Amino acid sequence: MPIAPDSRVDLDRFWQTIETSGRIGQGRPGGLSRLTLSDADKEMRDQFVAWCQDAGLSVEVDECGSIFARRAGSDDSLPPILIGSHLDTQINGGRFDGIAGVLAGLEVVRALNEANHVTKRPIVIVDWTNEEGARFSPPMVASGCFVGKYSVDWVHDLIGDDGTRFGDELKRIGYDGSRPCKAGEIDAYFELHIEQGPILDAEGRDVGIVTGGYPVRGMRASFEGKTAHTGPTPMDLRRNALVAGARWLTAVDDIGWDYAVHDGKATAARLTAWPNKPGILSDTAEAVCDVRHPDPITTRVMAEKMRRSVHEAAAVAGCTATIEDEWEWGGDIFDAGLIDSIRNQAIRLGVNWRDIQSQAGHDAYFLATHCPTAMIFAPCKNGITHNNEEHCEPQDFDAALNILLHAVVERADRD
């Protein structure tokens, strides 16, 4: 039978899944510390798989550990609609970032089951492994591998901060699946996510229709100097790699302030050095920074300044520098047709919506390189995220969930 235009998800049922998830891998008060491929991640995955099986879905795990839970379509040979996000969190993470998107997919399927509605095209809920990159850097490797950006071997050989290997941890928790990590034909990809910024909350909006992402450019630089005594070594003979790293981070932070008035941001995210001890100058350092701005040309200018500052910082410290890795994402990457259909559902449902740009990275960015993709943002309090104080009320998800439900059904059932 067809789905009624006023069908709604069950917000309480959705919230119960959020609350169950919120008990698995607890971190600081109110938050989660559910690092990818940890014991807690395994426990959450097992719970998610059980829910999916109860909902009649067939579950497969791919070579990177991503979970695909499939609801057959009435014309099951057609390319599927994917609804996905991630169940892992930052080391001091919240209870909603990523998680809400996966459980939203589950809630859509449960609502369809309740309505006895079989969509024409199949629907697949996806939990992408290691979206956060909080244990194995970089982030979003499983969705990246899925669309062909990374090889499976490369992902498996990633070494975590704790010295463990991605592939070994995957095996250890029993999620080394056999489904090839390779996207076939996909009709569309939807991702619901909390905003991770203060705009919707500040403006009292029910939902954000994501039109694209802030262009982001990041880089990892290494500095090489020479160990020496901290005492007698004259300043002009010092080659302290830690100083090179600290000067680069300072310069990048300055770039952020220079562009802050038009919402530019620069992040000094990570700095390690060796030996990094009192009494000895460090001979190596490595650092990760990024810049972002709503305007792509300005982002490029900021990135050029960031690049130049790597070498300036090294020069002052008497070190050499190498840019080991560079990346960029964002821009107008989402599908205009899909955005329109979401916007139309928001209008039809009478919610208070606005267009918005994402400022964070998401698996959706990689999926957008492969198939029509769109994102829907729910508000979160004060935009605080990647912190145990990340907070949402059930009502914050009402508009986003119901828009997702109807946009997915409209897409899945079209001729």
Added chain:
Amino acid sequence: MPIAPDSRVDLDRFWQTIETSGRIGQGRPGGLSRLTLSDADKEMRDQFVAWCQDAGLSVEVDECGSIFARRAGSDDSLPPILIGSHLDTQINGGRFDGIAGVLAGLEVVRALNEANHVTKRPIVIVDWTNEEGARFSPPMVASGCFVGKYSVDWVHDLIGDDGTRFGDELKRIGYDGSRPCKAGEIDAYFELHIEQGPILDAEGRDVGIVTGGYPVRGMRASFEGKTAHTGPTPMDLRRNALVAGARWLTAVDDIGWDYAVHDGKATAARLTAWPNKPGILSDTAEAVCDVRHPDPITTRVMAEKMRRSVHEAAAVAGCTATIEDEWEWGGDIFDAGLIDSIRNQAIRLGVNWRDIQSQAGHDAYFLATHCPTAMIFAPCKNGITHNNEEHCEPQDFDAALNILLHAVVERADRD
């Protein structure tokens, strides 16, 4: 029988002990990585104790693991002469820093044995535990405890970078001695050391008579911010503790450059942050810096600027800062009479000497608060130290060793 005025140490015999030590705890090519209380440290201690016992010395180990090897005097009730330094190294250390001073003590005793000369006062060779502070911070804790600056419990409870406890590691390697770590009456303390600076080598000097140390002031500061997402969080809402730490290190390095023309130095030595990962702003950071200058008033000014820059760095990053620990050492701390006697031996032996200030910290600094103390520097190539390229030839120690021999005997035999 009395010792002849032209008696000399056996430079080959001394060098053989240096070479044996150079095979224990090898690090990067040509260097040592013999961290305190490690297996390698135990192996070196065992070797040193065996040598001392072969030389007829009675060996005791104190509560902090320092080794005391005693040669009786003809009037054995008199306070002893101590000759000491350390056998531990930095993580990328050389084969001479500290080691030469302990083995110099052994060579002095062997030369006295060969000459059948029993000094009036006893002579004690000392290996101080953890001079370097490369595993357990701060440095020089055992000599500090010996003169009453630290308690034994405080030393035992130090936690190393590898999570181990000082007292447990002491027990593990079997050097948890029972001799109280407390200085009794000491007639004089001598320490021979490589210069760890380029002056003697550059000027072609045979030896440096150490008149005192550069005044040094250091501090450990902590910064507190708040984790948040690296993407959407606006610059003015960020409280990135890593940025606070990086800005402090940059400011301290700037202070060093401002005073470099008159040989001032500032060291950004250590920076750690948490979580220190891409994708999340760090909420805590900790850093260690120090400043030094030959002039004590200028050192004080530099330290005041370093202190102010802690709070300035924190303010820019929206963080709070706490100065957790502060220390100072150096100045004119060595004994004028002992320096004179060393200088006179240098003149008598006809070597090319100069007065020199130490720029590094040494156990002698703590001993100087308790008894007449002096240091003798041997040249080292280009002043490179705390690095596997630290290099000396046997001849570099000839003058320093013979001056030490005669200065010690003169002191030990005086009426």
